[in-house]
Every structure is written in structure tokens, then in C-alpha cells.
Amino acid sequence: ITGFALLIWVVYLLLSPARVEALNRLKDIWLQNGSEAGTLVLNLDEFPSYTLEPTEKGGVNLTLIGVKGTPKVQERIISDSTGMLATSMKASTTMVISLRFKKPVRLVEQTWVPQKRDLFLRLYWPRPEQKVRRHKKGPVAIKRVRIGKGKGFTRIVMDLNEKPFWFVYCNDRSHLGIRIPQGSPLFPIPFSRRIKRIGRLTVSNSKGFTSLNIEALSPLTLFQVFWLELGNRLVLDVYDPEVKPVPMASILPKDFGLPLKQEGVREKAPNKDRIPDPFKPFQVDILKGQEAQPAKVVKKIIKPLPPPPDHKTKPKTSRPLSKQELLAYGRILGAYNFKEYEKGVRLIDAFVKKFPQSPLLEKVVFMKGDFYLSLLSLGDQKRLPSTLNSYRKAIQRFPHSDRVPFAYLKMARASRLAGDYYGAMSFLNLLTERYKDERVMPGVYLERALVYAKLRLADKAFQDFNTILRRFPKCPESTEARFGIAKYLHNRGLYQEAEKWLDEIDKTHPEFPLQYPEFYGLRARNDLYLKHFKRARRFFLAALNLGDATEPMEMILTRIGDTYLHESNKEAAKKIYAFVVTHFPDSEAVSIAQLRLADLSSGVEKFKKLHERYGDSPLGELALLKLANVYFRSRAYDKAMDTLKELVVRPPKDEAGKAARALFVQACGKAIKQAYDEKRYDACVQIYEKYKALVGDKLETRAKLYVAESLFQMGDPDQALLVLGPFDPDGLSSELRPRYVMVFAEALKARGQQGKAIQLLMKERGRVKQKGRKIRLSLLLADLYRDSAKPAKALPIYEEIVQTRSDLSTRELAKAWLEIGKIQNQMRHIKEARRALEICISLTGTDERQKETRLSALLEMAKTYRSEGNPSEASRILENILKEGYGPDGEYYWDLKFRLAQCYEQLGKMEKAKALYKEVGDEGPSILQARAQMRLGSIMLNDQLKTLPHWPELASK
Known part of the structure; x- marks a missing residue:
């Protein structure tokens, strides 16, 4: 629903x-x-x-x-x-x-x-x-x-x-x-x-x-x-x-439906403590005429009670503490001060167990939640259940403690840090209903404002920030509330008003920016909009050095480059943008930096203004063409096509229109190649599908090849052949023709049309002049003969290929020798097969990338010894493969096990053979399972026959 x-x-x-x-x-x-x-x-x-x-x-x-x-x-x-x-x-x-x-x-x-x-x-x-x-x-x-x-x-x-x-x-x-x-x-x-x-x-x-x-x-x-x-x-x-x-009713607790007990719970404050309505979005008049002064108090506020003791103060106790208690408590404080929070949790558990009647027990129990909260603040969100449970147990143990409301507040903060915003609101709602202590309420309003900000309820967040300043202007949370208001004004585009609040924080609370580095980031962005570029750059550098977590480093660097660009210092800006592009290639800031570099090198703004000024006139169209050309040279092909689209969709009126259409087709081809080179095959196909109606048959064959190869990589050979159209290599350059033939043949092969692919390669192979291209066409042809069960035709081609080893990579050469060995073994040419396989094994060496080729060659080598009637040597090779660590994840693992079992059976090692047959029959692929189970059944039947009383006589006959 x-x-x-x-x-x-x-x-x-x-x-x-x-x-x-x-x-x-x-x-x-x-x-x-x-x-x-x-x-x-x-x-x-x-x-x-x-x-x-x-x-x-x-x-x-x-x-x-x-x-x-x-x-x-x-x-x-x-x-x-x-x-x-x-x-x-x-x-x-x-x-x-x-x-x-x-x-x-x-x-x-x-x-x-x-x-x-x-x-x-x-x-x-x-x-x-x-x-x-x-x-x-x-x-x-x-x-x-x-x-x-x-x-x-x-x-x-x-x-x-x-x-x-x-x-x-x-x-x-x-x-x-x-x-x-x-x-x-x-x-x-x-x-x-x-x-x-x-x-x-x-x-x-x-x-x-x-x-x-x-x-x-x-x-x-x-x-x-x-x-x-x-x-x-x-x-x-x-x-x-x-x-x-x-x-x-038996499942319900005894107090179900009864009113909540009020012992230890503060009475609700009168209506004056509620947030006033209607809500005004912002009130910047607080700062008028007193920029360096705190916000104006509009109602009389009762003097706040002293805050509860923190972890640095020695608590008041009802009896003197023993040396052991002081020592254990000191270790807990040491763990907190040195940020060894997990160690602190263990020390607290030991303290509670050893000193169950200690006057420090209450404080220590609540401190356990603080340790978990500190771990959560470091980014470990999995600590949320432990944090909440620690505070819950502390509250249940000391329900009348002054620390209870602060524990609920910390539970709200923990939920917010872990992303459970509605859970945080549950704790905050409880606090607003049950507690009106001036020590707690500023933190409640601040925490609720931060939750509202995360939920994108900016007006409600501002309302709570404003409430803190009106009701509790001297509280520690007031500075962060001012910062929240400044952020609200900045996001609303009221940069001058935001600057007033930021100035006040900087003057009256100079320590705040050091504790909250995002202050410098916000101030720098605000100054950037106000065109205070030099000061903005200084604040961006401060945010970068102090570790502002609101923006990644590369984005801050890009903004620093923007300050130089706005000051017309193009050389300095270029250095910053180039640094971002070089050192942060996968970040979001790279696209911005690349665009800035293109603007600097080609004067994009000039062409934009000309087009805006002259519109669809010939001069305006020419400006648009020049702008697209700038994007094209900076390899922003998608922007070039978007810029030219309005010129391409209508018939060309003059040479500018024709040039725009030609540049559009060229940009489309380049965008396809760019996506293919980056192995973004789906993007390559999407570009083609998006613009094929506009480019028509003008798209060059090279670009179509990239699209076809992308479709082939995505497992859609039928669509690849549709993109290529009827086979027509005539008119292609000598460099492009072999690639066209190769892609077409591979698509036919993937489609299951090996016969057509063989005919195509036989016809075109002789027309290719480049030696390297011709060898690869020959290699594909040999593979097709092999897959078509025509080893006699594949063998001479493979042998021809290995003679031109200088034009093949070691990997390709090793695979060719492997195929020669397999075919020779299949044709019962044992010595020739073994020689080819030895060359293959020598070429692969210890290269991990060729591990499967080497193992396949060793398996084939073992097969030659079995064919020769030497199962002992075959089993030795297979056993060595397993000793080298070849495991079930390998492609040939179960085939190896089955062959080794056959060797054991030939050698008369029936127990080993049966164990391997059983393993393959239970866990191997379905084809090998059936074969292994048949062999195992045959061996077991033979064993049972041997138990018959007249079997020796029958066996001898």
C-alpha cells in the first residue's frame, strides 16, 4: 500500500x-x-x-x-x-x-x-x-x-x-x-x-x-x-x-493502565514554557545595534541551577572513599581522558562488580553510557543498542538521580548520530513532557533542532534555535544555536544577515570555530556569495586544516580555486583545479574542476553571453556552435551535444547549421568511444540509443563497433548484429577492417552460428595485411574449428600461429600451445602433445594471471601419461597440483579429482579411489557426479562379488 x-x-x-x-x-x-x-x-x-x-x-x-x-x-x-x-x-x-x-x-x-x-x-x-x-x-x-x-x-x-x-x-x-x-x-x-x-x-x-x-x-x-x-x-x-x-490479561504487567507514578518527576511547567505561536521564520533584529552583544532577553529568566558534575570533578560522597575505590575510579577517568573508551567500559564493569555499595556507583553506572556514546560519536553506529541499554539500566537502577534527564538527552543524541531520528524524537518528547529544568531544556531544544535539520524541517529547527536564545541566552548551547540560525539564513540566501550572526560568534566566542570546524566552511561559503574572495579563501584553508567534515577535501579545494578565479588569477585557479583532477579522479568535485579548466582555456562565458544576446540569429547560432566546440575540445561531449541539440533538430539553414550537425555526430562518436574506453558498456549503449534518431546513418562505423562490442560484453549478440547491420566491410580503412571482421565473427560465434563465422573468417583473413591483426583472426578461426569438433583443421592454424610468437602476448601464446597439446593428445600423438604442453607450462611460469592455463596444461599432461599406460606418473602430477593449494574454487578442481580417482583405480589403490569417487559424487558437478557414482558402484559391486565362495574359480576362468 x-x-x-x-x-x-x-x-x-x-x-x-x-x-x-x-x-x-x-x-x-x-x-x-x-x-x-x-x-x-x-x-x-x-x-x-x-x-x-x-x-x-x-x-x-x-x-x-x-x-x-x-x-x-x-x-x-x-x-x-x-x-x-x-x-x-x-x-x-x-x-x-x-x-x-x-x-x-x-x-x-x-x-x-x-x-x-x-x-x-x-x-x-x-x-x-x-x-x-x-x-x-x-x-x-x-x-x-x-x-x-x-x-x-x-x-x-x-x-x-x-x-x-x-x-x-x-x-x-x-x-x-x-x-x-x-x-x-x-x-x-x-x-x-x-x-x-x-x-x-x-x-x-x-x-x-x-x-x-x-x-x-x-x-x-x-x-x-x-x-x-x-x-x-x-x-x-x-x-x-x-x-x-x-x-x-495475564500477559500484562501489574501496572498496565495505571497512571504513571509522579515520585521524582518534576511538575509540568505552565504554558509560558511552551514555544510561542504563531512562528516567525527569523528575527535578525536581535543583533541590531549590538553586534558584539548576546541576543536580547525578552522575558525574565530564572537563574540557572549549577550544572551536574562532569567527569573531571571529584564527586561529593557520603563516606570517605577507600584507596582501592579511588584507584579504580582514577583508572576510569584516565581511560576517558585518553579516549580509551572500550577499556573504560571494562573498567566500569569491574568497578560495579567489586564495589556494589560505593558512593561513586551512581556516577560510574551513568558514565558507562557516556563511554559508549563517545564510541558512537567516532562513527561506530553499531554501538547504538549498547549505548541505549547502558543508559536504560542506569535509569532503572537510579530512577531518582539528577542524571536521569541528562541520560535521556544523551540517548536522543545517540539516536541522532546513528540516524534514528524518530527514535531521538521519542526521547526528546519524553523530556519536554516530564522535565522543565533549565539545565536540561537548552540541550533538549538544541538536540531537537539538530534532528529537525536532519529531517529537512528547517523552519522547525530555526524555531528551536530561536527559543534557546530567547529563554536561555547565557547557556552553553546558545553559541551553537546562533550557528544554527546563521546556517538557516545562509541556506535561505540571506547572506548579509548570516554574516552578522557569524561575526557575533567569532567575536564573542572565539573558541567555537576551533571546536566546530564547519563554522569556517560555512563562513567561507557565505563570503564567497558576498564576493569577499580573499577572506573566503582564508576561511576555506582554515576549514581544510581543521578537518571540516561537511564537505570533502577536494570540494573545498575546488572552492579555493573558485576564489582565485573570481579574482581573475587564472594561473592559480588552474593549478588548484588541475590538482583536484589529478589527485581525486573519482570524486564529485572532478566534474566541477574539469568544467572550470575548460572555461579557463576556452572562454565559455563569452560565447554564452553572445548567444543570450543574439538568440536564434546567425550570430547567436555561431556563438552556440563555438560554445559546443569548446565543450568538445575539453572532452565534455555530452554538454556539446546538449548545446547543439536545438540546432540539430531543425533543418540546417546555412553552413553553421551543417557544421553543427557534423560536430554533433562527431561528439556522439567520441562520447561512445569515451564510455567504451572507460568500460562503461551500459553508458555506451545508452548514448547510442538516445541519439541514434538524430545522427541517423551518419555515425561512423568505428563508433558502431564500440556499441556492438559493448552489447557483446553485456551478453546481447543479437542486438550487436542489429547495430552493425548487414556485413559490409568495403570502404573501411585497412586499420578498421580487421576489427570490424573480428567483432562480427565474435557476435556470430556468441549467437551459435559457428559455420557462418568460419566462412567469414576464411574469406576475410587473406585480405588483412597487418600481421598482428591477421594472427588474431587466425586464432579466432582455430578456436571456432576446435569448438566445431574439427581438430584436424584447427591444428595447422594453431601451429602456424605459434611460429609468429613475436606478434602475440605470452598469455595468447601459452593458450595456443595448450590447444596444440590437447589436439595432439586427442589424436594419440603423445610425444608431440607432451612437447607442446611442456612449452605451455614453461611460458606460464608462476604468473598468477595464467594459473588456470598452467593447471589445464598439467591436467592434459597427466592425461598423456594415462593414455600411455603410466597411471603412476599421471597420479603424481595430479597430486602435486592439489599440494600446491588448488581448491574447490578452481575451474578444473572436480575434473582433477575424478581423474586422480581413475589413476588410483588403475593402480589398484581402491580405498583412495573410492574416497575420491564418493567426494566427487557428493559434491562435484552433476555430470561428474553421475560418472563418479557409476564407478563407485562398479567397484563396490566387484568387492561384493569377491566375497562369494566360488568367486576365485569364476575369476580364474
């Missing part, structure tokens, strides 16, 4: 007359995970409107409409140790509960207990013996709808043609439905029928979905929806009102 469709249905439910006007409260939540099913229990003021959608990866998304959460729910979510439960708000009155099971859901059962106001959703997953098919991503058609009566329930069955994505929706207790994507009409829709004791059933299509709706005569208490793989059936069972649900 698409998110859009779900949103439409949510809006419908919100606007429905049956919706309860007052907000429904979700007062408690509980998830019980079992071996066969998971049970979600919700305690509410009243029955909710909801949609329930199973997900493809496993689990469900439950959307509650007109429902708001409570602190008790947040407490349950945070203390959930399964990691399967998560909540988020789509709107102020729409809550989404995600159950992240690792198995798909096959059955959903709903039970409403009106006395307790509890909603039970029991979710069953497939049994181990059940096979589960994937959902179809698209329309699904209903074949028919059947209605039947069971004991105490009514069953409605939808027969479908595929397995759909489906979801259940309840507007209230009298309105129930199922929705699937609409498919072809195999069933008469709309459909309506009255069901005895239940109500009216309707099936209808709307906005691309098919809905099955039930309007119940009386409120529904119990129903279930499940999918049957057999027959593609979606089933709905609606139970009669008098059927009592099975009690499930």
Missing part, C-alpha cells in the same frame, strides 16, 4: 462524521512477544479509529487517528528491550506505531475489552512448515467473494489472482474494512449483500483500490483477518456479539 493511499484514507477518517470530536488518549501500551505470535495491547479512553498495514519485511504499521500519547506510553517505548516497538507522529493527532518483527504477518486478530478499554491486536506469523510467497507490487483482481457461516462466526473469503498488499481499517466498532490495490474486473463490482446477524457487506472500487466494507448491526468485539497461500485467499472472520474473547 503506498504511503499516499494511506494518507488519503487517514484524511477520510479524520473528516468522517463518526470521528469522535475529543482527542482520544493512548494511556498505556504493551508488546508481548511469543513463539507463534506477538500481542500488542493498547489502553485508551475509547475505541480508536485506526488502519493496520502489514509490511513486506515483517511486522505491521498501526496508524491511530485522533489519538495523542501520554508520558506513560513514552516510558514504555523507552524501556522496551525487544527493539521491535517504535512510535512516531505524522500529525498532531495521528500516531504511527511500528512493530518491527523479522517475520511476515499471516493473521491479525482484534479483540476489544470495553470494561478495561483495552485493545488487543494479536499478530501471528507463518508456521515453520508453511511456505511464504512475496506480495505482488501492483494491482490484484478479486475473482469472487464467498460468505459462509461457522460456529459463532461469519466467514468472508476473497479469492484473488495474486497475493496483494492489504490493510485493515476501522472507523469505529461498527465499521470494518479491508483494502487492496484494484486490478482487472474479474468479479462484478460494486457488490452489496446483507449478512444475517452481522450487517451489510459491500465491495467497491475507488481511487485505484478495492475495498471490502462491513457496516455492523451492533458493535464488533472480535474479528480476525488472515491470508491463505493455498488458493490465494484473503479471509475475514467476524464473530457474533455473544462470543466472549479468550482472556489475555
Whole structure:
């Protein structure tokens, strides 16, 4: 089900007359995970409107409409140790509960207990013996709808043609439905029928979905929806009102549904602590007339309480600490100061175990989460579960500690750093609901602003930054809030306003840029837009030296080059751009640097301005042609074609139009060659397909060869032959003709037309004058004869090839000698075969790239000894290959094992032979498995015959 469709249905439910006007409260939540099913229990003021959608990866998304959460729910979510439960708000009155099971859901059962106001959703997953098919991503058609009566329930069955994505929706207790994507009409829709004791059933299509709706005569208490793989059936069972649900209260904790205990929890602040509405996007007047002063305070703020002790201060204790405690605590602090965080975790575990009654215990337990958070801050996102669990255990152990709110804040930060932004919001929402301490709230607002920024909710992020400055202007977080506002203004294009905030940070908090190097990067980019190029360059260099992580190094270098370029210092700019192109060839900044270099060398801007000025006039077209020529010379062929496209699509009016068409064809050919040289075969084909209508038959044969070879590499020889067209090498240059013949013959070979390929090569081979090209055509011809089971014709060609060894690479020469050895062995010319194979082995040497060729030659060598009746020497060669480490990943491994078993059998080493035959029969390829099993069976049968009492007499006869 698409998110859009779900949103439409949510809006419908919100606007429905049956919706309860007052907000429904979700007062408690509980998830019980079992071996066969998971049970979600919700305690509410009243029955909710909801949609329930199973997900493809496993689990469900439950959307509650007109429902708001409570602190008790947040407490349950945070203390959930399964990691399967998560909540988020789509709107102020729409809550989404995600159950992240690792198995798909096959059955959903709903039970409403009106006395307790509890909603039970029991979710069953497939049994181990059940096979589960994937959902179809698209329309699904209903074949028919059947209605039947069971004991105490009514069953409605939808027969479908595929397995759909489906979801259940309840507007209230009298309105129930199922929705699937609409498919072809195999069933008469709309459909309506009255069901005895239940109500009216309707099936209808709307906005691309098919809905099955039930309007119940009386409120529904119990129903279930499940999918049957057999027959593609979606089933709905609606139970009669008098059927009592099975009690499930035993799975709930004792405090389920009870109000959250308020001991140790601070009272909520009055409404003045809330963020004011309506929201104003920004207020830069704070800085007016007092640039070096902090932001203006608009309301009286109570003096902040002193912050909690950090890891550098000695805590106050109720009793003197022993020397052992001080020593152990000092080691923990040392690990923290020297950033040995994993060691610190181990020291904390040892401290807790050794000193369970220590006055330092509380601080040390919370410090464990800080160590994990530090590891997470270094980029190790896998530490998130350990971080959250450490803080959870600390909170459970010391629920009334002053460190609890700071622990929740750090849990939010950990979730943000790991990319779990909605998880971070859960912790922040709990803090805003339960804590109003001035020591905590600035951090809450700052962390929430950073989460909003990650979610691209810039206005909400600015709102929280602004709140920090208005309510807590002197707090440590105020500087980072100012930086957030400066970033917001910069991204909105208000560069002068952003400069004011950046100046204030630089003057009043000079240490901030050293702690946050991205400050220099933002300031440099802002100065670049304000045309303060010299200062921008200085800040870019500072960001580069301090390690600004917001942009890669090569991008910062490119921006430094831009500052020189704007100052007309072209030589310095060229050096920077050339450095980026040379040292960062695979980065995104290279394209920018290459474009800048092209501009510097050819004056691109001049031609652009001329074209903008004169438009479609002859002078304007000439400027466009010159601009395309600049791109062409800088090898930006795609830009050259894009520039010329508007000239090429219309008939040429003059010489400029003809030249534009010719340059377009040339650029297309060059772009194809560039993609081929870079082995981007798919891009090569895409360029050809994109522009073939514009270039027509003007594209040169060389470019078509590149396209055909790319298609051949991609495994599409048929399409390669279509690109080449009918075989016509006449008119090609002496350099291009052999390549054309080679590509055409290889395409025919890949297509299975070896006979045509042989005829083509026999005809064209004599016309090729270049010795190297001719040899390669001969090599292909010999391979074709070999594959066509014509070794007698292949052998003289291979022998001719090896005589011209100077024109072949060592690798090609070794393969030719290998084929000679194989053919000679096949023709029972043992000595000639062995000589050829020895030359092949000598040529391959220890070159890892020719390992398979060498092994193939050794296998063939062993075969010569077997043919000669010398299985002992053959087995020695094969055993040496295995001793050299040749393993199952090798192409010839199982063939080698089978041949070695044959040698053992000939030598009478039956136990070794049987072991190898069994191994090949169990694990080898299917062809060898059958042969090995036959040989093994023959040996075992022979062994059994030998046990017969008269076998010696029979054997002697």
C-alpha cells in the first residue's frame, strides 16, 4: 500500500462524521512477544479509529487517528528491550506505531475489552512448515467473494489472482474494512449483500483500490483477518456479539493502565514554557545595534541551577572513599581522558562488580553510557543498542538521580548520530513532557533542532534555535544555536544577515570555530556569495586544516580555486583545479574542476553571453556552435551535444547549421568511444540509443563497433548484429577492417552460428595485411574449428600461429600451445602433445594471471601419461597440483579429482579411489557426479562379488 493511499484514507477518517470530536488518549501500551505470535495491547479512553498495514519485511504499521500519547506510553517505548516497538507522529493527532518483527504477518486478530478499554491486536506469523510467497507490487483482481457461516462466526473469503498488499481499517466498532490495490474486473463490482446477524457487506472500487466494507448491526468485539497461500485467499472472520474473547490479561504487567507514578518527576511547567505561536521564520533584529552583544532577553529568566558534575570533578560522597575505590575510579577517568573508551567500559564493569555499595556507583553506572556514546560519536553506529541499554539500566537502577534527564538527552543524541531520528524524537518528547529544568531544556531544544535539520524541517529547527536564545541566552548551547540560525539564513540566501550572526560568534566566542570546524566552511561559503574572495579563501584553508567534515577535501579545494578565479588569477585557479583532477579522479568535485579548466582555456562565458544576446540569429547560432566546440575540445561531449541539440533538430539553414550537425555526430562518436574506453558498456549503449534518431546513418562505423562490442560484453549478440547491420566491410580503412571482421565473427560465434563465422573468417583473413591483426583472426578461426569438433583443421592454424610468437602476448601464446597439446593428445600423438604442453607450462611460469592455463596444461599432461599406460606418473602430477593449494574454487578442481580417482583405480589403490569417487559424487558437478557414482558402484559391486565362495574359480576362468 503506498504511503499516499494511506494518507488519503487517514484524511477520510479524520473528516468522517463518526470521528469522535475529543482527542482520544493512548494511556498505556504493551508488546508481548511469543513463539507463534506477538500481542500488542493498547489502553485508551475509547475505541480508536485506526488502519493496520502489514509490511513486506515483517511486522505491521498501526496508524491511530485522533489519538495523542501520554508520558506513560513514552516510558514504555523507552524501556522496551525487544527493539521491535517504535512510535512516531505524522500529525498532531495521528500516531504511527511500528512493530518491527523479522517475520511476515499471516493473521491479525482484534479483540476489544470495553470494561478495561483495552485493545488487543494479536499478530501471528507463518508456521515453520508453511511456505511464504512475496506480495505482488501492483494491482490484484478479486475473482469472487464467498460468505459462509461457522460456529459463532461469519466467514468472508476473497479469492484473488495474486497475493496483494492489504490493510485493515476501522472507523469505529461498527465499521470494518479491508483494502487492496484494484486490478482487472474479474468479479462484478460494486457488490452489496446483507449478512444475517452481522450487517451489510459491500465491495467497491475507488481511487485505484478495492475495498471490502462491513457496516455492523451492533458493535464488533472480535474479528480476525488472515491470508491463505493455498488458493490465494484473503479471509475475514467476524464473530457474533455473544462470543466472549479468550482472556489475555495475564500477559500484562501489574501496572498496565495505571497512571504513571509522579515520585521524582518534576511538575509540568505552565504554558509560558511552551514555544510561542504563531512562528516567525527569523528575527535578525536581535543583533541590531549590538553586534558584539548576546541576543536580547525578552522575558525574565530564572537563574540557572549549577550544572551536574562532569567527569573531571571529584564527586561529593557520603563516606570517605577507600584507596582501592579511588584507584579504580582514577583508572576510569584516565581511560576517558585518553579516549580509551572500550577499556573504560571494562573498567566500569569491574568497578560495579567489586564495589556494589560505593558512593561513586551512581556516577560510574551513568558514565558507562557516556563511554559508549563517545564510541558512537567516532562513527561506530553499531554501538547504538549498547549505548541505549547502558543508559536504560542506569535509569532503572537510579530512577531518582539528577542524571536521569541528562541520560535521556544523551540517548536522543545517540539516536541522532546513528540516524534514528524518530527514535531521538521519542526521547526528546519524553523530556519536554516530564522535565522543565533549565539545565536540561537548552540541550533538549538544541538536540531537537539538530534532528529537525536532519529531517529537512528547517523552519522547525530555526524555531528551536530561536527559543534557546530567547529563554536561555547565557547557556552553553546558545553559541551553537546562533550557528544554527546563521546556517538557516545562509541556506535561505540571506547572506548579509548570516554574516552578522557569524561575526557575533567569532567575536564573542572565539573558541567555537576551533571546536566546530564547519563554522569556517560555512563562513567561507557565505563570503564567497558576498564576493569577499580573499577572506573566503582564508576561511576555506582554515576549514581544510581543521578537518571540516561537511564537505570533502577536494570540494573545498575546488572552492579555493573558485576564489582565485573570481579574482581573475587564472594561473592559480588552474593549478588548484588541475590538482583536484589529478589527485581525486573519482570524486564529485572532478566534474566541477574539469568544467572550470575548460572555461579557463576556452572562454565559455563569452560565447554564452553572445548567444543570450543574439538568440536564434546567425550570430547567436555561431556563438552556440563555438560554445559546443569548446565543450568538445575539453572532452565534455555530452554538454556539446546538449548545446547543439536545438540546432540539430531543425533543418540546417546555412553552413553553421551543417557544421553543427557534423560536430554533433562527431561528439556522439567520441562520447561512445569515451564510455567504451572507460568500460562503461551500459553508458555506451545508452548514448547510442538516445541519439541514434538524430545522427541517423551518419555515425561512423568505428563508433558502431564500440556499441556492438559493448552489447557483446553485456551478453546481447543479437542486438550487436542489429547495430552493425548487414556485413559490409568495403570502404573501411585497412586499420578498421580487421576489427570490424573480428567483432562480427565474435557476435556470430556468441549467437551459435559457428559455420557462418568460419566462412567469414576464411574469406576475410587473406585480405588483412597487418600481421598482428591477421594472427588474431587466425586464432579466432582455430578456436571456432576446435569448438566445431574439427581438430584436424584447427591444428595447422594453431601451429602456424605459434611460429609468429613475436606478434602475440605470452598469455595468447601459452593458450595456443595448450590447444596444440590437447589436439595432439586427442589424436594419440603423445610425444608431440607432451612437447607442446611442456612449452605451455614453461611460458606460464608462476604468473598468477595464467594459473588456470598452467593447471589445464598439467591436467592434459597427466592425461598423456594415462593414455600411455603410466597411471603412476599421471597420479603424481595430479597430486602435486592439489599440494600446491588448488581448491574447490578452481575451474578444473572436480575434473582433477575424478581423474586422480581413475589413476588410483588403475593402480589398484581402491580405498583412495573410492574416497575420491564418493567426494566427487557428493559434491562435484552433476555430470561428474553421475560418472563418479557409476564407478563407485562398479567397484563396490566387484568387492561384493569377491566375497562369494566360488568367486576365485569364476575369476580364474
